[in-house]
Amino acid sequence: MRNRIIYALSYIFLLTGSYLSLLVLKPEKTLGEVYRIFFFHFPLAIVSYLAFAVSLVLSIAYLRSKKMRFDDLASSSIEIGLLFCVLATITGAIFSKQAWGAYWSWDPRQTTTLIVCFIYASYLALRSAIEDRETKARLSAIFGIFAFFSVPLSYLSTRLWFSLHPTMITSKGMKLEKDMQIALLVMVIGMLFLYVGLLSLSSRIKKLEREGKTFYTKS
Amino acid sequence: MNLQSIFIAVMLALTGIFAYLIYLDAKVRSLEKNE
Numbered sequence: 001m002r003n004r005i006i007y008a009l010s011y012i013f014l015l016t017g018s019y020l021s022l023l024v025l026k027p028e029k030t031l032g033e034v035y036r037i038f039f040f041h042f043p044l045a046i047v048s049y050l051a052f053a054v055s056l057v058l059s060i061a062y063l064r065s066k067k068m069r070f071d072d073l074a075s076s077s078i079e080i081g082l083l084f085c086v087l088a089t090i091t092g093a094i095f096s097k098q099a100w101g102a103y104w105s106w107d108p109r110q111t112t113t114l115i116v117c118f119i120y121a122s123y124l125a126l127r128s129a130i131e132d133r134e135t136k137a138r139l140s141a142i143f144g145i146f147a148f149f150s151v152p153l154s155y156l157s158t159r160l161w162f163s164l165h166p167t168m169i170t171s172k173g174m175k176l177e178k179d180m181q182i183a184l185l186v187m188v189i190g191m192l193f194l195y196v197g198l199l200s201l202s203s204r205i206k207k208l209e210r211e212g213k214t215f216y217t218k219s
Numbered sequence: 220m221n222l223q224s225i226f227i228a229v230m231l232a233l234t235g236i237f238a239y240l241i242y243l244d245a246k247v248r249s250l251e252k253n254e
Binding site for chain 1: 222223225226229230233234237240241243244247250251
C-alpha cells in the first residue's frame, strides 16, 4: 500500500510538472520553446547524483554490517541512478543542439557526466562477472565507494573548467524566474518519489531472487 | 509537433510506466505472500 501511494504521488507530481512546464510557462526569450526540456533534464540529473550518493552511504553500511539488504539497496540505487544519468545526458544533448549548435561538444559537464555513466556501467559489469554472492557484494561496495568520486567532479566541472553549461545553483540561489522555479520544484519532487518507488521495488525483487524465487520467467 | 501533442505523449508515457510499476508491485507482493 505504501509503495502505491509513492507511485501515485510521483505520477501526480510528474504530470503536474509536465503540464506546467509544457503548457503553462511562456516561451523563453532567447531559446524559445526548446528550453522546456530543461524541466526534465535538471530533475533527472539531480536525482541521479542523489542516487549515487545514496549508493555510497549504503556501500559503506554494507562493509560495516555485512547485511545483504544494504547490498541490494546500493546496487538498485546505482541501476536507477545510471538510468537517470543516461536520460539526463540524452535530454542535455537535445537541449545543447538548440543552445550550442551541436548535440555533443565535449564540454566539461558532458564529458564528466559520460565518465560517470561509464564508471557506473562498469560497476554493473563487475557485479555480473562475479558468481559468489559475498565476494560480489564486498567488491561492489568497495567499487561503489571509489566510483562516487566521479560524481562531485561532474557536479563541479562547470566551476573547475571553462564550460558552456550554465551553473544553475549558486550561493545566491537559483538563476530562474519564480514560476519556472515552481515548475522545476514540482518535477524534482515527482522524480524523487519515482526514485524512491523504483528503489523499493528493485530491492524487493533482489531479496526475492536471493531467496531463490524466480521473478523474471522466460516466456 | 505542438506542445499539446508533446504533453499528451508525456502523459501517455507516464501512465504506461506507472501502470507497469503497479503490475510489478502486485507481482512482487504475491511472491512475498507465498513465503
